[in-house]
Amino acid sequence: MDVHGQQKAQEALDVEIKSFFDSAPPLRNIENVSEDLKKFIEMNSSGTRSARKVVCVTSGGTTVPLEQKCVRYIDNFSSGHRGAASTEYFLKAGYSVIFLYRKGTCQPYCSLLPDYPFLECFEFTHGSGIQVRQPYSEAVKWAISEHHAAVADGTLLKLPFTTIFEYLQILHMVATSLRSLGPYALFYLAAAVSDFYVPWESMAEHKIQSGSGPLDMRLVQVPKMLSVLRSEWAPTAYCISFKLETDVKILLEKANAALKKYKMHMVIANELLTRKEEVTLVTDNENIHVRRDPKQVGNEVEKHIIEHIVEKHSTYVDDLDQKVSRD
């Protein structure tokens, strides 16, 4: 595409983005989110924490409501395990984490707890007290102490979303707030984001009635926010997105295309069925294949992913710092 064509495409994208945000229902708790973000960033970028790295981990799938008073919605698959486990490894590596997660999906430090029924964990003592049942007591103790430590220390901020509207509005707020951190900010976009949505103004207000034959509905494309995240929202942050495919034959080709198109620093390519076993970290100059060792207990693929990212991000920060001191 020539320069003129690129300019036209950029203008069209700007219009789509503006129309998405203008028509989105306003965030209900916008003041709280904004206040929490402000405090978190102040705390993690001043005093002894002035050169601290902060990562925004997105996790879980976004929904697309079909009615304004929503009874039905389209969902995107993601258990949230990748985001939750990665958050634990980022915190361990000394990062502060903004965990932007889908309500009801996996949470950091909770992977060893039974999700159903959660009440299995507890039992009455002889008095009227409650205690954790033996097989779960270590897991519960660990979850409580690690989680409390991160929250009390101010290194973990959790922000929930459900719809594509909430997700993109909060991501925008996080990205523009992290701009002041320059290269110390990192985006790790593991959330499964809807590709199509029903614009708010063309959405039925009430529950769509059945009984009058097939349902015709027009979904429009969600504007690709990755390029605007890179170019405008947080232009000096290190950005990593994920590419999910079910056909392994096209996976790397698609990941490479996303790397170039959205100017990502890294795209992590994963295939649905093997995503917990192996992934490929695709960058401009190399592909790193990462595989977990099933023979080692607790050896999660996220541990290896985060090790590589910490190294790459450090090099990126050092390069930009050197450039700034030269200029």
Ligand code: 9Z3
């Ligand atoms: C991923 O590819 C994540 O790794 C998974 C993690 C969702 C597969 P789980 O939450 O699974 O542990 O169960 N996330 C990104 C998926 C996505 O929607 N990517 C878009 C695409 O592939 C780009 S933003 O086109």
